[in-house]
Amino acid sequence: MRKIGLLLVILVLCTFLIAGYAKPFRLHIIANSNSFEDQQVKLLVRDAVLAATKEEIVQCASKEEAEEYIEGQIDKIVDIAEDTLRENGFGYGAEAVVGVYDFPDKTYGDATYPAGKYDALRIILGRGEGENWWCVMFPPLCIINMEAETEEDEEVEYASFIVEWFQKLLNWGERL
Secondary structure, eight states: OHHHHHHHHHHHHHHHHHHHHOOOEEEEEEOSOSSHHHHHHHHHHHHHHHHHHHHHHTTOSSHHHHHHHHHHTHHHHHHHHHHHHHHTTOOOOEEEEEEEEEEOOEEETTEEEOSEEEEEEEEEETTOOSOEEEEEEESOHHHHHHHHHHTTTSOOOOOOHHHHHHHHHHHHHHTO
């Protein structure tokens, strides 16, 4: 009976930990138009923004911390987007804002984020009338996915401290 009570307490604590970490902060980029060129430069802006924010985002411990970091970098993010546009011969600008926006379902491996309203960094290129691209910026799933795409031959192994902790706890419980 004591083991069951202990496991229930641990399960409740882990649920709170997971729920706090699962709050995503998204990156949403809207292209100027649906032309091939505008869609391609949208991806170049994505790559440049993620490269510039990657080191700090992966250090964030919460969605709130990631959002605060991004809000402090808005001017830099706009500069990065506009520099990327100019370097690729585009004459229109970019706008960046943090807000709450509607998103469809998105699945990353075993994690599914259901459709709904989410906090996000939205970058609008030019008129913002084209198809959009988005991902989960925190937890840094779009960064992990992009790295996996560029390192396809390299095998990635993921570990969960919660699962490992439960395994140790269950083995410890067998010794009682």
